[in-house]
Every structure is written in structure tokens, then in C-alpha cells.
Amino acid sequence: MQATTTTVPLLDLNAQYAPIVEPVLGAIAKVFASKQFILGPQVASFESKVKEYLRVPYALGVSSGTDAILLALMAMGIGAGDEVIVPTFTFFATAGCVARVGATPVFVDIDPETFNMDPKSVEAAITEKTKAIMPVHLFGQMADMPAIMAIAERHNIWVIEDASQSIGCYYELPGDPTQHWSGAVGDVACFSFFPSKNLGCIGDGGLVTTRHPELAEKMQLMRNHGAKERYYHDEVGGNFRLDSIQAAVLEVKLPYLEEQHQARQAHGEFYTQALQDVVRTPIVRPGYRMIYNQYTLRTSQRAELQHYLNSRQIGNAIYYPLCLHEQACFAQLGYQKGQFPHAEQAAQEVLSIPVYAELTDGQRETVALSIREFFGH
Numbered sequence: 001m002q003a004t005t006t007t008v009p010l011l012d013l014n015a016q017y018a019p020i021v022e023p024v025l026g027a028i029a030k031v032f033a034s035k036q037f038i039l040g041p042q043v044a045s046f047e048s049k050v051k052e053y054l055r056v057p058y059a060l061g062v063s064s065g066t067d068a069i070l071l072a073l074m075a076m077g078i079g080a081g082d083e084v085i086v087p088t089f090t091f092f093a094t095a096g097c098v099a100r101v102g103a104t105p106v107f108v109d110i111d112p113e114t115f116n117m118d119p120k121s122v123e124a125a126i127t128e129k130t131k132a133i134m135p136v137h138l139f140g141q142m143a144d145m146p147a148i149m150a151i152a153e154r155h156n157i158w159v160i161e162d163a164s165q166s167i168g169c170y171y172e173l174p175g176d177p178t179q180h181w182s183g184a185v186g187d188v189a190c191f192s193f194f195p196s197k198n199l200g201c202i203g204d205g206g207l208v209t210t211r212h213p214e215l216a217e218k219m220q221l222m223r224n225h226g227a228k229e230r231y232y233h234d235e236v237g238g239n240f241r242l243d244s245i246q247a248a249v250l251e252v253k254l255p256y257l258e259e260q261h262q263a264r265q266a267h268g269e270f271y272t273q274a275l276q277d278v279v280r281t282p283i284v285r286p287g288y289r290m291i292y293n294q295y296t297l298r299t300s301q302r303a304e305l306q307h308y309l310n311s312r313q314i315g316n317a318i319y320y321p322l323c324l325h326e327q328a329c330f331a332q333l334g335y336q337k338g339q340f341p342h343a344e345q346a347a348q349e350v351l352s353i354p355v356y357a358e359l360t361d362g363q364r365e366t367v368a369l370s371i372r373e374f375f376g377h
């Protein structure tokens with residue numbers, strides 16, 4: 001069988017929205033008619049539904065995933081003189097927010113099998129200044145939370161989950177059917193509703209979740225300039241509010257999410273079957289529910305493969321080409337190239353291919369066959 005020359009985008013928002021155009025436009029019209037554009041009943045309604053889905057006691061809509069992280073750090077009182085341990089292989093916001101509150105991001109290496117923060121490196125990075133650990137559940141698989149939570153408990157420090165890419169993911173431990181959901185394990189978790197996320201809105205949006213009532217109250221206050229009563233400020237917060245229109249769209253999309261997760265999982269399993277003899281395919285840890293926000297393969301011939309896929313108009317992207325400890329803006333922290341070999345090697349080898357829920361069987365075959373053809377199969 002020959003690969004066809006069908007174009008396959010990396011993400012197809014037209015296909016995603018086509019079946020729900022009417023309810024989405026209806027929900028937007030309702031917000032417009034209400035003229036309650038900021039917070040209000042629509043945001044509260046979405047929060048109560050998403051909180052149920054995520055199995056968390058408290059959930060607050062915020063302006064983006066980045067602002068969710070910033071708000072969490074601010075509410076925990078993390079700032080100058082404090083250290084927060086973050087993986088070096090992640091999206092910039094994870095560490096950028098730590099720097100923005102005046103604290104120091106302390107980078108650690110990843111587990112080369114899962115791309116997630118390596119707990120052994122975390123343990124080695126703890127100092128008396130460490131205030132929090134921020135695991136990122138990258139590409140749709142949760143980090144090794146049992147190990148990370150044990151370290152945090154031992155040292156009495158916070159855990160902030162960067163769950164931007166992991167809505168709906170969970171893990172089960174051997175012999176125990178309890179599902180430990182992404183966003184319900186750490187002290188606070190941060191989600192992004194950027195349009196390319198598994199639950200995306202039509203602009204920027206995010207969510208913080210927590211199991212601590214006092215942190216929930218503080219974050220609720222701080223997302224609105226720290227004011228319980230208008231113009232009377234108990235805390236220095238910010239404008240971290242979620243728009244009502246975004247909440248309305250998210251509420252329409254939430255009931256479809258499980259079905260979309262299953263489609264992503266099926267695409268991922270198909271790719272792994274089809275490609276495991278030609279590239280390094282993602283490894284799913286036993287007991288972990290992996291919901292591919294990205295299907296990220298690894299190859300030492302990445303540049304050539306990328307060129308080949310581009311020539312066939314098959315969407316692909318590199319998440320992420322440069323580790324955070326090597327970024328120009330963190331040069332003053334004094335990290336060296338070669339310090340985090342697993343993360344640096346991943347940055348050289350990773351390539352993500354289309355895995356969106358609406359991908360057709362024909363499209364995913366085209367992607368897989370093209371990759372196999374590149375490798376001479």
C-alpha cells in the first residue's frame with residue numbers, strides 16, 4: 001500500500017467545531033444577551049461542571065494557563081528568595097511564572113521514557129529555599145506523582161501540578177482501583193484552555209483547582225485584584241478572570257470531551273502499532289491513562305523526517321526545541337549545556353504528529369505510511 005498525498009493538518013479546529021457550531025453560537029448569543037461578560041453565573045456554572053468532571057472540590061476559571069500558574073504561586077506566597085523545582089523540558093510558562101513572582105526556577109532532568117520530571121533529580125535539587133515542586137504532565141501522561149508527593153511530604157513543600165496538557169488523565173496504583181486524576185493530586189493544579197488543548201476555548205482561558213479551602217478562597221480573591229468588596233483590597237492580586245463567553249463555550253464542549261479522549265487514545269495506539277519498528281514511540285506507564293495532547297515520537301533523523309513530512313503537507317511540530325535551562329532569559333542562572341542530558345537529547349529528537357480527535361482513519365494511515373516510507377518501508 002502506498003501513502004497518498006492527502007494533506008493532514010497538525011490540528012483541525014474546523015473539524016472540531018463543525019458538529020457543535022449551533023450550540024456554541026447559541027451559548028455565545030446567550031452571554032451577549034445577558035451582558036454579563038466577566039465572571040458571573042456562566043463562569044460559576046462552568047466551574048461547577050468542570051469540578052465534577054475533574055473530581056476536585058474547588059475549581060476556578062482564570063484568564064489562561066499561564067495566569068493559573070502565576071495565581072497559584074502568588075496565593076502560596078512564593079516570591080523573592082524562594083526556589084521552585086521545574087522540569088527543564090516543558091513549555092516556557094512553567095518556569096516563566098516562577099521568575100515573574102521573583103522566585104528562582106530550579107531545573108531538573110526528565111525521565112527519558114515519559115518526558116516527565118525525574119523524581120530522583122527532584123530529590124537532589126531540594127534545598128532549604130525550596131518552596132514548591134511543579135511537575136508538568138507532558139503530552140497527556142501524568143508525571144510520577146506518587147514519588148513526587150512523597151518527596152514533597154518529606155520536605156513539607158507544596159506541589160503545583162502543571163496540568164495544561166493532561167485534562168482527564170489519571171493513574172491507578174497496583175492492586176488499588178482508585179483513579180488519581182490529574183489536578184486532584186497536588187496542592188494546586190493549573191489547566192490551560194488554549195485552543196489546541198484537549199479542552200480548548202475560542203481565545204485564552206485556564207483553570208486552577210485545589211483541595212485546600214483556604215487556598216481556594218485566596219485564589220478566588222486574588223483572581224480579582226484581591227478584593228472581596230469592590231475597591232477594598234485585602235491582597236495584591238491581579239486580573240486573572242475568565243470571560244463569560246469562554247466559559248459558555250467550554251460548558252458546551254465539556255460533554256464531548258470523553259469521546260474525544262477515546263479517539264485520541266485510539267489514534268495513539270494505532271500510531272504505536274504502526275511505527276514502533278521505525279521510531280521511538282511514546283511509552284505509557286502501566287496503570288496510567290495517557291490521553292495524547294501530543295503524539296510525540298523520537299528519531300535521530302528528525303530534521304530529514306520533518307522535511308519529508310512538510311513536503312507531503314503532513315502537519316508536525318517540535319515540542320520543544322530548546323530546554324529551559326538553555327534559554328537566553330535564564331542565562332544568569334548559570335546552567336550549562338550538557339547538564340540535563342535526557343532533556344537535551346529529547347529536545348534534539350522529538351517530533352509531534354497529528355493526533356486530534358477528528359482525525360480520520362485515512363488521515364492517520366497517511367501519516368503512518370508516510371513515516372514508514374521515509375524509513376524505507
Ligand SMILES: Cc1ncc(COP(=O)(O)O)c(C=O)c1O
Pocket residue numbers: 064065066067090091093094136162164165191192193194204205206
Ligand atoms: C505545559 C504548559 N504549561 C503552561 C501553558 C500555558 O497555558 P496558556 O497558553 O493557556 O497560557 C501551556 C500551554 O500553552 C502548557 O502546555
